[in-house]
Amino acid sequence: MVKNVSIVEKVHSANDQIAEEIRQRLDNSSLFSLNIMASPGAGKTSLIERTLKELHPHHKIAVIDGDLATSIDADRAANAGATAVQINTGGQCHIDANMLQKAINSLDLDSFDLLLVENVGNLICPASFQLGTHKNVLIASIPEGDDKPYKYPVMYQDLDALIINKIDLLPYVDFDMSYFEKGVQLLNPNLVTFPVSCRTGEGIEPWISWLAGWIVSKTT
């Protein structure tokens, strides 16, 4: 005889549970953490290098890099002074909480005050997997075009900060900033936004202050 069993369980519940455990561990170690997302080539690793350059003298920073393959990004972060761990997702389009937990196990969390998680370059999948990190940051870059908020709405909805990178290229490409900002407004009205150029260093200072403020709020 057929019997119907009511379940009502979120499909992501296993992931979300691990994410909660991760958050607990980070909080126990008074560690502030970011999940940094972007499309490939938007400047995730460049932003991390810039951030390390500014904050490394004052804070102990760990970087976890997610990529399909290679350790190029982790090597760049290590060269910039961080303790870096590479996650190779083996083809998977995002980092999930289970992968992050394994990477975190190889770090002595108490000895850091900032953890930067560089997600796989992708504007779709990372938005669906909570990691337990404190803030979600997206890097949009000028050459990608001004229509991205409209095309990838889910990514923009759950953000805590938006970095608009490569603003030094604005004179050379067709990027309508007001159209872009209108799309962002629609999805995430109070989103804090940092227009920067990781190449020239323009606009980096407000981003560093924002981040430093959060680190201090965790450690004091």
Added chain:
Amino acid sequence: MHELAITEQIAAIAIKHGEKNAAQSITDLYLVIGELSTVIDDSVQFYWDLITENTLCEGAKLHFQRIPALFICKECGKEYSLIEGELTPCPNCQSNQMEILQGKEFHLDSINII
């Protein structure tokens, strides 16, 4: 794009509850998927038969209930949906201030077992 991982999670949840209820077999799964959840039913279906071979879920049929996206304007209170698949300002007052009422759901609602 990550439907393989998702399909594995769906199977794991169903099998967990099937075992808890001493099922000999799971025949049907009822999934609820919001329009904003970026899950593609066809891809889930594609992986389903492959990953459920020799499990309690083997041969089970997947049923998808789609929940349309619904927004409410914070300025004038009008409720509206995606227009031609796109998110727009409020069609009544053009305000950008809106809240999502539904459309982000993604859960396994129930299963049929024998």
